[in-house]
Amino acid sequence: MIIAERKPLNEIMDMIQDARRILVLGCRGCVTVCSAGGEREVEILASLIRLGKQKAGQSVETIEATLVRQCDREYVDSIDQWDGKYDAIVSMACGVGVNFIANLRPMAKVYPGVNTTSFGGSAEQGVWSEQCAGCGNCILHLTGGLCPVARCAKSLMNGPCGGSVGGRCEIHKDVPCIWQSIHDKLVRIDNKEGLAAIAPIRDWSTAGHGGPRRTVRNDLTV
Amino acid sequence: MPFIPNIQAFCCHYTSQQTLAEGPERMKADGFPEGITIHRLVCTGKLEVSTLLKAFEEGADGVYVAGCPVDKCHNLMGSQRAAKRVAAIKSALAELDVEPERIEMFHLERGFHPEFVKVAQQMHERISALGSSPFKGEKK
Structure with missing residues (x-):
């Protein structure tokens, strides 16, 4: 929501x-x-x-x-x-x-x-956390369902930065390093070879850098 | 004419039971201050923020809530919920540049009469010192 x-x-x-x-x-x-x-x-x-x-x-x-x-x-x-x-x-x-x-x-x-x-979810009563950046080019199938665009402070695409310590992000001890979480998740679901794949340079035009976004569904328009 | 603050007290059934059983004359004799209106509730956890704000809108100079002890609420967490709502109103009053201490939460033992009178006196003294509600300004 x-x-x-x-x-x-x-x-x-x-x-x-x-x-x-x-x-x-x-x-x-x-x-x-x-x-x-x-x-x-x-x-x-x-x-x-x-x-x-x-x-x-x-x-x-x-x-x-x-x-x-x-x-x-x-x-x-x-x-x-x-x-x-x-x-x-x-x-x-x-x-x-x-x-x-x-x-x-x-x-x-x-x-x-x-x-x-x-865009987030209710982590516990009275607490909401960001889960999605609405970037228009979802890669969650590659990252165990965990979003590095929204949940990595630097939106890194190829693993953690040097500030990841003990599974926590360098910006705050309460923020998990999402790349650590992605690593752990991919290992758990037996897909760790996915971590070796190099993500291509990302096209951010779908994330609003190409101007206001518009979705048209011709099957629904009248 | 001395200033008698208009104070609205929202009290749960359990904390107010013994005091209210005495009736107005004996409460007065026990030192329960003038100008305090008690609203008796089944549980302070039922209180809405808007109900407390409405009290200020309707002319209260001060408002307080008396509920069960934090860890001994008859309805488990009712008085904790009320305390959070009171805290939210304190923040909102501060945002409006109004003294947050015009509203307070008290956690009292059930039916412990002297303490119930004591917090009423405490609020009476506090609000008397603060003076009339700043929300009672002349309309332009």
Whole structure:
């Protein structure tokens, strides 16, 4: 899922300093699962916005709503029910949601309520860790299912750097060296000869270095 | 006129049981301060962050939560969960440049009456010293 976390409140309050009617808009997708921008977080942020405005001596009205998703036109269209009732939208969806609202409602002032941090999974309750970089050219079949692009600090493709010590990365003792993990995994599944293969120079154009990426499925387009 | 802080106390059934059984007159005689409203809950673990924030929105100068001892909650981890939510609100208050000590978590023995009154007095003194809530500003 896409992982996000609430932005610092002073940033949000700065964005909406001139707004008096604010639509705080959550998303029932990934940000609900990672407890950053679902219904509960919308309720909390709306309350904090009202308190911040009260402290500043400003009157404010908030509308709290959560869409099924903010990354699909048909759900974003439902914000029209609040037309004329808000000065600004604080979207608690990932950056995709903010972009979608900005694309589809050119006159709306839409601001991000969260920082979108990574593609990850829930390592334990309340902890999420990055697992995928969305680089557009998956090589997990070569690395035992463990991603060196996302999980090696240097995104190395041919084994660990000299900073790998005791299976830990040199950037922090809590970060495993993913190349050590790849090595161990390939040995466990009896595929260690795969480690000897030299990875070709990588084409990063699929990772966003070739401009914004676009996926077209002709079997689905109408 | 002296400032009597508006304090909202969220207390679990077990920590507040003995005090509340006494009734308002005897609580007052025991030194339970004025201006504190007790909200009795089945467990503090049920408390939502938004409920505590709402108390500030509705005019509380201070808020506190009284739950079971950390390792002896009737519902295992309820008071630990409440403590984490209180800590989250402390952080949010700090972000809004408001004193985090306007909210506090207390872990109390069940039905241990003097301690229940003591934390109420402690919060009363603390919030009296801090003064009125900064969220009560004049509207522009």
